[in-house]
Amino acid sequence: MTISYTDEKHQKDPSVTEYEDEIQLGTVLSESGQEFEIHGNLKEMDQALELAMNNDDFIFTEEEDTKLLRKIDLVLMPFVSFLYSLFYIDKASNGWAAVMGIRKDMNMKGIMYSWTGSAFYLGYLVYQPLASLSLQKFPLVTCFSVYMFSWAVIICLQATNHSYPAFTFLRTLLGCSEASASVFTTLLTSQYYRKKEAFLRVSFWLATSGFGVFFGNMMAYGIAIRSESFSIAAWKVLFIVIGLISFVVAVILHFHVPNTPATAWFLNEREKRIVVERIRENYQGFGTKVWKKHQFFEAVLDIKTWVFFIYAVAFNIPNSALASFGSILLSTDFGYSSTDALLYGAPQGVVEFLCLPAIAYAIQKFNLPRLLSTAVVITICITFACMLAFGKNSGTKLAGYYLLYLMQIGPIGSFSYFASNVPGYTKKITVTSVYLVGYCVGSLVGPQTFATKDAPHYTPAKIAIVVCICVAAGCFYTLWLICYMENKARDKKAIDLGDKYCAPKNIEFSDLTSTENIYFRYTL
Secondary structure, three states: OEEEEOOOOOOOOOOOOOOOOOEEEEEEEOOOOOEEEEEEOOOOOOOOHHHHOOOOOOOOOHHHHHHHHHHHHHHHHHHHHHHHHHHHHHHHHHHHHHOOOHHHHOOOOOOHHHHHHHHHHHHHHHHHHHHHHHHHHOOHHHHHHHHHHHHHHHHHHOOOOOOHHHHHHHHHHHHHHHOOHHHHHHHHHHHHOOHHHHHHHHHHHHHHHHHHHHHHHHHHHHHHOOHHHOOOOHHHHHHHHHHHHHHHHHHHHHHHOOOOHHHOOOOOHHHHHHHHHHHHHHOOOOOOOOOOHHHHHHHHHOHHHHHHHHHHHHHHHHHHHHHHHHHHHHHHOOOOOHHHHHHHOHHHHHHHHHHHHHHHHHHHHOOOOHHHHHHHHHHHHHHHHHHHHHOOOHHHHHHHHHHHHHHHHHHHHHHHHHHHHOOOHHHHHHHHHHHHHHHHHHHHHHHHHOOHHHOOOOHHHHHHHHHHHHHHHHHHHHHHHHHHHHHHHHHHHHHHHHHHOOOOOOHHHOOOOOOOOOOOOOOO
16 A cells, blocks of 8 residues: 655655555545545555445445344354463463373473473564464464464374473474464454444453363363373373364364455355445454555554553463462462362353453443453452452452452453554554563563462462552553543544545545544544
8 A cells, every 4th residue: 555645754655565556545634634645556455445445325224234243243253262262271281280290290390380381471472473474464364273273283292292391392382373363363353343342252252261261170170080091191181182172173263264254154245245334433444465664663653552561561470370370379378189279270260251241241331431441340350369469268369369360351451452443454463462572571470470489378479460460450541541632632633624524435444553544533
């Protein structure tokens, strides 16, 4: 896409190729109120634009809209939600294996086990930018199904040896393979749903990590109590079962989920056109395969990007620590046996799986500010973190441990923001990638807060959890305030411009960022 600005601040991106057969969209206003012409080849613009150009005077009924939304939900949401729960099971399997004998079998001492958790996030951190870029350059679902197939193989390979270095290396490769998961589900959600619908749908697939907690703990418990029935170690059986499930899901994903709504097998031609009209208000379509340098730099220079980065670091220190040491904490601090620790870890998944969608539904139904509501819920979770850290008896600590997982409302607020509030495909991928880099940094640090010398109660690690939850809540209050003020400024600019404030046709699918497009408003 070629952008010709009339002000000196902006210049055409030299990395974008010009074509002779360009189409003209018209004059657009940037956030600063400056005018610029936008034109380009269909190959460089959003993939939804070609459908949108044939939608002149296209009208659909509210009944059709409701029916189509229900169809999309039924076809995509159950599968994508299970896929995301499997993503959690895959990375958390290390924690269940810890109480099933892997530490003893591999002779792990000191911080050796902590590094098996950190190794996953190290691989995730290193490969994440390339994973995001590959999802943009190649067909979305086809590319991700390859990644998923690779991590299924790696999980199975974890059961093939007793070598600590080899196991840690495989955990690093697993992090590389799974670095694409959150980006994939975010991009897929943005293709089909309006901004006002994204928060609830993101809550569906993110909350199923709670189902993953429940299902994974119960599966590990079932294998552990029958360990004498197997000819190999129970933790090896666990890895093989999880790997085979991931392999089957990867095959189904490849054939079941389309790369874009334009190629969706479950939509007829009219429904595909309705999808395009539904997502006009997002000011983003299906995505473009062209990486745009100016959008990358805009994302890097946006203060909101770095607030999300700080949040991701703060949130994932306790998140990863509990994922790796939750079962150990239940055993050493709470006093449960190794097998009972697996059983007692399951209810926290139920809390997450049931409560988070309920909270998201209430926020959508009553039209509450999503960023602000997310901040409030995280603030409440500070109380639960204090119950876990400073409780005097196992009952209080266990209740805090379960309820603390309501803090997962934070990733729901984050990924729904990326899906609906970050127009510009390259910018969306960049902002999401920076967030995930913060996710990796926090996840690398998290397991290290549980030092062996602090066993069995790990009090310093618990205090770190309380502090990090406080920082996470502060980040969301900051994000809400920034977006609120920017919307107010845009509304004032619209009034000042008067008749000049008129969006050209199909501007929604021109792949403009929020800075380039004054007509965009943040969903608070």
